[in-house]
Every structure is written in structure tokens, then in C-alpha cells.
Amino acid sequence: MTTGCHIVGAAETENLGRIPDQSVLELNVEAGLRALADANMQIADIDGIAGAYSPHQVAHALGVQPRWVDTTNVGGCSFMAHVRHASAALRAGHANAVLITHGESNRSRIGVPPRPRDPAALAGQFEEPYGARAPYTKFTLPALRYMHDHGLTESDLAAVVVAQRAWAHQNVRAGRRDLMTVDEVLDAPVLAWPFRIPQVCMVTDGGGALVLVRAEDVRPTQKGRAVEVLGTGEGTDSLMVAYMPEAGVSRAARQAAGDAFAEAGLQHADIDHVMNYDAFAHLPWIGLESMGFFGPGAAARFIADGGTSPGGSLPLNTNGGGLAYTHTGMYGMFALTESVRQVRSEADADAGTVHTSLALGFGGMFTAAGVTILGRPR
Numbered sequence: 115m116t117t118g119c120h121i122v123g124a125a126e127t128e129n130l131g132r133i134p135d136q137s138v139l140e141l142n143v144e145a146g147l148r149a150l151a152d153a154n155m156q157i158a159d160i161d162g163i164a165g166a167y168s169p170h171q172v173a174h175a176l177g178v179q180p181r182w183v184d185t186t187n188v189g190g191c192s193f194m195a196h197v198r199h200a201s202a203a204l205r206a207g208h209a210n211a212v213l214i215t216h217g218e219s220n221r222s223r224i225g226v227p228p229r230p231r232d233p234a235a236l237a238g239q240f241e242e243p244y245g246a247r248a249p250y251t252k253f254t255l256p257a258l259r260y261m262h263d264h265g266l267t268e269s270d271l272a273a274v275v276v277a278q279r280a281w282a283h284q285n286v287r288a289g290r291r292d293l294m295t296v297d298e299v300l301d302a303p304v305l306a307w308p309f310r311i312p313q314v315c316m317v318t319d320g321g322g323a324l325v326l327v328r329a330e331d332v333r334p335t336q337k338g339r340a341v342e343v344l345g346t347g348e349g350t351d352s353l354m355v356a357y358m359p360e361a362g363v364s365r366a367a368r369q370a371a372g373d374a375f376a377e378a379g380l381q382h383a384d385i386d387h388v389m390n391y392d393a394f395a396h397l398p399w400i401g402l403e404s405m406g407f408f409g410p411g412a413a414a415r416f417i418a419d420g421g422t423s424p425g426g427s428l429p430l431n432t433n434g435g436g437l438a439y440t441h442t443g444m445y446g447m448f449a450l451t452e453s454v455r456q457v458r459s460e461a462d463a464d465a466g467t468v469h470t471s472l473a474l475g476f477g478g479m480f481t482a483a484g485v486t487i488l489g490r491p492r
Contacts, residue, residue, distance in 0.1 A: 117201040120340040123153025123325030124454040130320035130440045137225025141217025141321035142172045149323035162209030164196040182209040189477025193446040194484025198346035200326045217321030218442035250306040252479045257396045260362030264411030272299035273418035274395040275312045280423050282434025284463035289316050290438040313395035315441035322447040341457045345378030345487040364404040366483035371405035374485040387456050387471040389449035392435040401474045429465035446475030453488050
């Protein structure tokens with residue numbers, strides 16, 4: 115069993131990085147138009163729209179009159195959830211063609227909607243008054259606990275950057291393309307221990323978009339590049355560090371991956387390529403293990419030994435990831451577009467023959483997760 119739906123359009127904004135002349139809305143619109151062009155479709159073909167940023171505003175700007183709308187915003191994994199929800203809507207006949215857009219001006223801050231802090235929220239009461247405010251101040255303790263529990267070192271953490279820079283070096287659009295050694299990572303300035311600057315995601319502007327249709331609606335002109343949505347899953351987890359039942363385990367990712375594998379009818383050994391959300395360098399460890407690819411503590415050694423690097427048996431974050439490609443704040447869309455490129459054999463950094471690609475997104479401080487498994491049409 116699969117979802118019965120295909121991605122027929124996938125694109126990103128022309129520029130990534132610093133884009134001071136485009137607002138959040140403009141980035142969403144540009145990404146949407148580029149995805150439509152990639153699908154060889156028109157605005158009039160779209161009757162469903164989704165996004166984490168005001169999809170009704172995006173629809174108005176594009177001239178789309180939707181009969182199905184998804185405004186889900188659970189952070190960086192929102193777009194995996196959108197793919198899942200859109201697939202269900204297409205199967206149910208609530209829409210015939212869905213456009214999912216993303217755009218953020220996280221670096222230039224152009225047209226960014228305000229996000230006031232809520233002192234009455236759980237984090238506002240029990241984390242922020244004690245200094246846990248910026249993301250890098252919240253990820254430190256669970257990362258250190260996990261490293262302690264499994265005997266991992268700062269060199270192991272640096273190896274994640276080394277592996278992903280090897281992929282980013284091949285990608286002309288990557289924001290950090292320089293190759294690095296473990297020693298060079300360890301010599302970089304510390305932002306919040308144990309994280310050094312290369313181990314923390316970039317802060318960028320940019321966007322991306324996807325177009326989904328039912329399998330039977332894939333046009334002859336799209337068949338060679340259509341990518342099948344094989345399986346999807348989503349889940350939520352604790353809202354605060356103190357509520358995590360076990361450091362280094364994402365129950366949300368475990369739930370999402372379990373559902374995605376069940377829907378796709380696949381096993382872990384069937385996956386050729388993985389995109390794992392990586393706002394911080396330890397997240398590939400947590401994601402791979404929570405999804406069941408490795409046992410506790412084993413992902414770090416696999417990465418350090420080159421298993422995810424070019425030529426390794428499980429290519430991971432082949433665009434460079436949020437650490438080296440781009441990270442606009444909600445990175446999940448870029449994981450999905452890279453999965454599409456790899457399945458299409460159109461990526462700058464060639465991971466070889468990719469029949470199946472899995473994209474994992476995280477939202478917040480492990481508060482949510484989404485998994486999408488993509489593949490070549492059968």
C-alpha cells in the first residue's frame with residue numbers, strides 16, 4: 115500500500131542565503147511559481163494549497179481559488195505533514211492538485227510576522243526565565259546527556275560536520291562549501307557547548323514548493339520526473355527538555371517513521387538515501403536511531419566511519435543539510451526537495467541510484483516530527 119499520490123513539481127527560490135529585497139510572502143509566491151513551472155502546470159490547475167505561512171494569503175497573491183487548505187504549522191517538519199495531509203485530501207477527492215509552499219526571511223527579516231513570547235506558556239514559565247530561550251540553549255543539555263550515556267566525544271560530534279561538508283562541497287548552491295576536518299571543526303568558536311559554529315545550522319532566507327497530484331492524474335509530460343509518495347507519518351512529543359523521557363530519543367520520529375514504513379510496505383534496508391533534519395550536529399544521530407536505522411549510540415560511529423559520506427552505504431543530507439546548505443528556520447521543505455532531486459537523479463551531489471529516499475523533519479525542540487518516503491513510480 116502507498117499513498118497513490120505523486121510529486122510532479124519541486125523547486126526552490128532562485129536565491130538562497132541573504133535575500134534583502136523579498137518578503138516572506140514574495141518568497142512563498144516565487145517558490146510556488148517555480149514549482150508549477152517544474153510541473154509544467156498553470157495556476158488554474160491548482161485547487162488545494164498548504165503552507166506554514168498564511169496559505170490563504172499565498173493563494174490570494176497567486177490567484178488560486180482553493181477548495182482545500184492546510185495551515186498546519188508545527189515548525190520545521192510542517193511540510194512533511196503537508197505532504198501527508200495533501201495525499202489524504204487528494205485520495206478523498208477534496209482537491210485535484212495541491213501546491214505546498216514555503217518561504218522565510220529569517221536572515222533579512224523582511225515581512226516577518228511577529229512571534230511574541232508567551233510568559234504563560236510552559237516554556238515561558240519553566241524554561242525561558244532560566245536562560246533557555248534561543249534554540250542552541252535548549253539543545254545543549256539533551257545532546258550532552260546523550261553523549262555521556264553512549265560514551266561519545268566532541269570529535270564524534272565534529273565528524274557529522276565533516277561528512278556533510280563532503281556533500282556540500284559538490285553542491286554549487288550550498289552556503290558552506292568548504293571541506294573541513296575534525297580538528298578544524300574543534301578549533302572553531304564555541305557557540306553553546308558542545309556546539310561550535312559549524313555544528314549549528316545556518317541562518318538564511320529562501321523558500322521551496324511542491325506540487326502533488328493523484329497517480330492517475332500524472333500527465334504524460336510529467337511521467338519521467340514524477341516522484342511517488344510511498345509512505346508518510348507524523349507525531350508529536352514533549353514540549354520542553356525537562357519532559358523528555360529519554361535524552362536522545364524522539365518518540366515523534368519513532369511514531370512518524372513507523373507509520374511511514376508501514377504505509378510504504380518497506381523495511382529500513384530498502385531505503386537508499388536519507389535526509390535527516392539537522393539544525394544541530396547531533397540530530398542525525400537522534401533521527402537515525404529514533405527511526406530504527408541503528409541501535410542506541412551506533413549512528414555516531416557509522417557516520418564517523420564514512421557510512422553517510424560520499425561513497426558510503428547510506429547517503430545522508432546530500433545537499434549539505436541545514437548545517438551547510440541552507441536553513442531558513444523551518445528546514446523541512448529543503449529536505450524534501452533534495453529527496454526529490456535524488457530520486458530524479460538531478461542533484462548536484464550524486465548519491466548514485468536512488469530508488470527510495472526518506473526525509474525526516476523535526477519541529478521545535480523535538481516537539482514534533484514528520485517522515486516522508488519517496489520513490490520512483492512502479
